[in-house]
Amino acid sequence: MDDLETRELRYFVAVAEELHFGRAAGRLGIAQPPLSRAIRRLEQRLGVRLLDRDRRTVALTDAGRVLLRESRAALDAVAAAARRTRRAGDAKRPLVLATKAGASHELLRRLLDGVAGDPGAAPVEVLLCEVGEQAGLLRGGHADVALMHRPFDDLAGFDTEVLDVEGQVAILPAQHPLAARGRLTMAEVQNVADLPIARWPRLDGSYPDGPGPEVRTQSQLAQLVALGRTLLVIPASSRAWQWPEHVAVPVVDAPQVTTVIAWPPSSRSPAVASLVRAAAGLRGTPPASTGDRTPSG
Amino acid sequence: MDDLETRELRYFVAVAEELHFGRAAGRLGIAQPPLSRAIRRLEQRLGVRLLDRDRRTVALTDAGRVLLRESRAALDAVAAAARRTRRAGDAKRPLVLATKAGASHELLRRLLDGVAGDPGAAPVEVLLCEVGEQAGLLRGGHADVALMHRPFDDLAGFDTEVLDVEGQVAILPAQHPLAARGRLTMAEVQNVADLPIARWPRLDGSYPDGPGPEVRTQSQLAQLVALGRTLLVIPASSRAWQWPEHVAVPVVDAPQVTTVIAWPPSSRSPAVASLVRAAAGLRGTPPASTGDRTPSG
């Protein structure tokens, strides 16, 4: 009976974000009256008031807030559909692998080497991300497959295959007293007065409170460590992005980190499947020279 | 630049499912020519061939298969958006709680009692499901919150709160020799020749191979046990739906089952939040009389 069209959802999202019909119309590239009508029609179609307009200001109702959130999700799904279909269409497209810059570097190198040696495999394009970007790229259809890390990344809704389990190390400024230690515990690392843990932005861009410096990228963080301003605890394999001024000390009781290869569920394209198989094949094969990962259970 | 409309996706899904333009058009309640045009336009908009039509038969291309899967997901998201918004709109709507019929019965009763005693809480409507239905209902916006069980249910993409951890029991026909035992192991229960494990349908409706009877509902299963045709291993709290002809024997090494309350992420409506809080408050409060659940670690 009723069918929300993506156009209507886009219109509503624009108004809900701008809280202003005129500006929203401008953003959408249409005039204001049709936009007003579209929203009104949407409201009566849903039988729900979405916006409180008191002749001068526009505010979202509870239902409006729900529709805003749901609309974004739905529009993302539609956009992802288009993207994935296009990508599936062009024949010799490269497979896009998203991975955190600097993490699991050895594993990635071996994976790429393995694929490069196999003439039958599709070419792989590597997309380097900051912190939690992989999940969004995978969900949005921008990437076909990703290397992710439990318990850091949100694996909800993906199929995964475990590639590696490893311990974590503390990355410290070389001149700091703790850097001389051969091993550390979480308790020792947690509250070092002169090396407060850095704060990452939340999804909305705001930062949690705390004494540590605010960071947005791994490079910033690396530099802050080199400057003796903070410390961090990361998986052993991420040592790859160490600076000369960094020292890595194993943290014996830190939670184990699991590296997984993840892909959208039921995206059993042959190319993805073969890449996953290749990755799984690397499991248990320790790297030739730098193979001092924490053994795991 | 390009925007798939839900109408186009619905059209494509219809054709992809019927693999026949005429029938698909009939199903959609339109004539065949506009449908052909719509699909053609969709193809050229995406720049991808979706269907191989060789003048006599229609077949999906690889890209078409991708779009079919993605379209269903996208259309579900849109439909869920509409449903959730409508539900958010009507003021004193009851909160819909989906739960497996017969499972966690005591917990549910206590939860409902608690909510009924609180005049401030929204009324709760219970929706009893078969096996894995909760996830779909929650995702589709038909339910606001659900009781689910790890590792059985698919919790991907939901926020959850653990309510209970318990052991499992084998449900056996009373007259079977094993029913006399005080405790059992998985090994003993796994391959009982005269009590083969029942087979549940897959998502596509087909059944896996095996010796056991095919079942679709819990009632069927319960009756089959009473008839001495099969056995099952279920969480201890599901003993609620035992028949007189059933005997429950603890399976000491069966995996622990976690009962969780789940809700769609960021669906922080006050009503849902208060129900979750009420449920979490029950945790650790053992039921008054029937409190012989397996303690857990």
Place this chain on the structure above:
DNA sequence: CGCTGTGATACTCGCCGGGTATCAGACGGT
């Protein structure tokens, strides 16, 4: 009490989605 800025309304226009009629091939039966 106008001026400004807001969203709503009235009206027109033109595109596009939909319908009907028809075509162009591909099979199948004889």
Place this chain on the structure above:
DNA sequence: ACCGTCTGATACCCGGCGAGTATCACAGCG
């Protein structure tokens, strides 16, 4: 081989709805 049938594609027309322009109605503000 040929015609009947069934398929999707094409040609053409129409009507509704989405979009634009002009204007209104009202709220703040000086």
